[in-house]
Amino acid sequence: MNQPQRNRNNQRRRPQAKRPGAADIWRSPGELPEIEPIALAHSPAVLLQSLGDPPLHDGKEASVVLATIIDRAAGLAAALALSAELLRQDADD
Secondary structure: OOOOOOOHHHOOOOOOOOOOOOOOOOOOOOOOOOOOOEOOOOOOOHHHHHOOOOOOOOHHHHHHHHHHHHHHHHHHHHHHHHHOOOEOOOOOO
16 A cells, blocks of 8 residues: 655654854955965875775776876876975075
8 A cells, every 4th residue: 555645744844054144255365374385295195005005896996096196196296286386496496
């Protein structure tokens, strides 16, 4: 047999959450912090490698592909930082 449909009006309603006050979106923002030079990571994929191989059929190959993507993204980020003259210049480089 079919179950009768529940009437949603019979269910208890949750109390309405209080909405925060209106925000002034056109206010002047505060001062920006000083720009700090960006340091390059020696091994950008080390965090991924610390997690081990992903639990996939071919996890080792997936790790290699993901590490390659991370290294490429880090290289592009370094090039962008260099073009904006934000790359930290170390004495040992």
